[in-house]
Amino acid sequence: MQAAQDLRSRIRAGDFGRPTAGQAPGFVQANLVVVPQSAAFDFLLYCQRNQKPCPLLEVVEAGQVEARRLAPGSDLRRDVPRYRIFRDGKMVEERTDVSDLWRDDFVSFLLGCSFSFEKPLLDAGLEVRHVTRGSNVPMYRTTIPTRPAGVFSGPLVVSMRPFPPEAAIQAALITGKFPEVHGAPIHQGAPEAIGIADLSRPDYGDAVPIHAGELPVFWACGVTPQEALLRAKLPLAITHAPGHMFVSDVREEDLPFFHNRVR
Amino acid sequence: MQAAQDLRSRIRAGDFGRPTAGQAPGFVQANLVVVPQSAAFDFLLYCQRNQKPCPLLEVVEAGQVEARRLAPGSDLRRDVPRYRIFRDGKMVEERTDVSDLWRDDFVSFLLGCSFSFEKPLLDAGLEVRHVTRGSNVPMYRTTIPTRPAGVFSGPLVVSMRPFPPEAAIQAALITGKFPEVHGAPIHQGAPEAIGIADLSRPDYGDAVPIHAGELPVFWACGVTPQEALLRAKLPLAITHAPGHMFVSDVREEDLPFFHNRVR
Numbered sequence: 069m070q071a072a073q074d075l076r077s078r079i080r081a082g083d084f085g086r087p088t089a090g091q092a093p094g095f096v097q098a099n100l101v102v103v104p105q106s107a108a109f110d111f112l113l114y115c116q117r118n119q120k121p122c123p124l125l126e127v128v129e130a131g132q133v134e135a136r137r138l139a140p141g142s143d144l145r146r147d148v149p150r151y152r153i154f155r156d157g158k159m160v161e162e163r164t165d166v167s168d169l170w171r172d173d174f175v176s177f178l179l180g181c182s183f184s185f186e187k188p189l190l191d192a193g194l195e196v197r198h199v200t201r202g203s204n205v206p207m208y209r210t211t212i213p214t215r216p217a218g219v220f221s222g223p224l225v226v227s228m229r230p231f232p233p234e235a236a237i238q239a240a241l242i243t244g245k246f247p248e249v250h251g252a253p254i255h256q257g258a259p260e261a262i263g264i265a266d267l268s269r270p271d272y273g274d275a276v277p278i279h280a281g282e283l284p285v286f287w288a289c290g291v292t293p294q295e296a297l298l299r300a301k302l303p304l305a306i307t308h309a310p311g312h313m314f315v316s317d318v319r320e321e322d323l324p325f326f327h328n329r330v331r
Numbered sequence: 332m333q334a335a336q337d338l339r340s341r342i343r344a345g346d347f348g349r350p351t352a353g354q355a356p357g358f359v360q361a362n363l364v365v366v367p368q369s370a371a372f373d374f375l376l377y378c379q380r381n382q383k384p385c386p387l388l389e390v391v392e393a394g395q396v397e398a399r400r401l402a403p404g405s406d407l408r409r410d411v412p413r414y415r416i417f418r419d420g421k422m423v424e425e426r427t428d429v430s431d432l433w434r435d436d437f438v439s440f441l442l443g444c445s446f447s448f449e450k451p452l453l454d455a456g457l458e459v460r461h462v463t464r465g466s467n468v469p470m471y472r473t474t475i476p477t478r479p480a481g482v483f484s485g486p487l488v489v490s491m492r493p494f495p496p497e498a499a500i501q502a503a504l505i506t507g508k509f510p511e512v513h514g515a516p517i518h519q520g521a522p523e524a525i526g527i528a529d530l531s532r533p534d535y536g537d538a539v540p541i542h543a544g545e546l547p548v549f550w551a552c553g554v555t556p557q558e559a560l561l562r563a564k565l566p567l568a569i570t571h572a573p574g575h576m577f578v579s580d581v582r583e584e585d586l587p588f589f590h591n592r593v594r
Contacts, residue, residue, distance in 0.1 A: 109372040112379065113390055119590040127376055129481075212594055218392075224593055247591065254593050288593060327382040328510065330475055330487055330517050330551060 069317045071095065076139065076315055080146045085164055087204045087311035088149060089183050094320055097313035098125055098138065098178040099290030100148055102306040105130045108175040110218025114296060115177065117215040121224055121292035123248050125326065128176040135178055138316035145170050150309035152294070157301030162309055169306065179290045180249035181313050182227050184320050188242050194235050197276040204311035206270035207289050211263025214292060222295040226254065226286040228267065230278040236285050243287065248323045255286040262286065272310040332580045334358065339402065339578055343409045348427055350467045350574035351412060352446050357583055360576035361388055361401065361441040362553030363411055365569040368393045371438040373481025377559060378440065380478040384487055384555035386511050388589065391439040398441055401579035408433050413572035415557070420564030425572055432569065442553045443512035444576050445490050447583050451505050457498050460539040467574035469533035470552050474526025477555060485558040489517065489549040491530065493541040499548050506550065511586045518549040525549065535573040
């Protein structure tokens with residue numbers, strides 16, 4: 069737990085502003101979405117209807133800034149390395165601290181992130197390309213629609229990792245064990261079938277090379293709500309910047325028990 | 332699908348008012364909770380925080396009465412064999428039709444029910460006592476608290492099925508495959524450890540005999556929200572009567588795909 073707490077301390081102090089892939093290995097990382105209370109029912113329902121891209125780990129109610137279950141002592145206004153500010157459906161700026169924008173009616177949603185299954189992939193001997201390169205994972209808008217809920221709708225966003233065909237099978241089996249962090253892939257092999265024209269030009273994150281004979285494998289991504297925020301046109305909303313996640317104190321091996329126990 | 336639709340038709344026509352265990356075998360049955368929009372965020376969050384007792388299958392928004400994903404053409408005001416009406420935190424009456432109580436601001440929540448895993452148990456050669464006897468499953472209030480959300484809080488309610496020790500292991504493995512309908516048991520063997528003083532006096536449903544050498548096995552139950560409604564003291568709320576479920580068109584074998592696909 070020390071590694072996660074140390075990283076959050078560095079982030080809070082302004083000493084770490086990079087993507088968090090590979091940082092505090094073994095600890096669950098989370099996507100952040102913050103909306104005013106007036107949109108909170110719609111967004112909670114959007115998550116319920118789109119569990120592959122939006123696997124909810126914790127909801128922090130209005131008036132609170134601490135993710136008590138994921139990270140006691142945390143402060144959602146300062147513990148994410150980079151935030152994005154959305155106004156009226158436009159992403160207007162990025163910041164490393166959103167304390168002075170915070171309002172008492174903000175409700176925060178923390179969603180599972182595919183970074184949490186990368187250690188199990190590496191442990192199985194698979195090469196995860198963007199981890200090898202030390203870059204951000206490539207993410208793409210698709211033509212697969214999400215299920216709408218109130219003001220929220222929009223396309224599914226996916227993250228992509230290339231694997232040789234047999235490793236892609238292993239990757240599907242391994243990630244399928246972690247539904248709390250997007251679970252099994254949603255597609256592989258034919259990016260054009262899900263509306264991705266050019267893998268070398270991701271909509272978020274950094275491109276990675278795909279070697280001859282490798283399949284691009286696609287997982288539902290927690291950046292999906294950012295597309296929904298562009299369409300919802302709320303006066304104000306806040307998210308993490310893609311790849312710059314909230315790092316929790318929960319160990320990845322405890323994920324299967326996160327929702328499946330009663331005490 | 333015909334069996335489920337026929338049963339809903341009989342219920343709507345007032346020709347079937349009994350518990351639904353064992354009816355339309357193979358089709359998913361659901362618990363119903365209806366609250367005014369003003370309490371809908373709190374209740375949705377309560378479900379998110381208590382997924383074992385409250386595994387959400389579908390939310391039907393204000394102004395709608397049809398569960399489009401679970402049962403196209405359904406009418407939530409008439410398709411449950413028996414309803415319970417809650418006023419100011421008291422269960423005041425039971426009805427077989429709630430059309431004239433319905434309001435445009437009602438939001439309906441359909442939660443998975445353990446009846447959905449009884450066919451797999453029977454298929455594995457296990458005896459399910461209350462099915463053998465044709466009675467309602469016994470349900471008990473426990474001393475395990477649920478995680479509160481807004482106005483909702485209260486004790487976990489469990490359903491109980493007795494099994495010989497080795498069958499109890501099988502039952503845990505089988506039901507663990509169905510997290511959408513409460514999943515694996517939460518306790519077995521020592522009812523007093525979870526606050527149940529007398530198995531012969533269930534709080535809901537009917538008692539069943541437990542033979543020598545059998546373990547009582549306990550599953551989180553979708554009646555849990557009814558305890559939370561008693562405490563929330565909403566002016567008006569509606570649920571199914573315990574054991575009298577909403578029968579859907581979804582096949583039990585499709586449950587694993589219900590939340591885990593994107594199209």
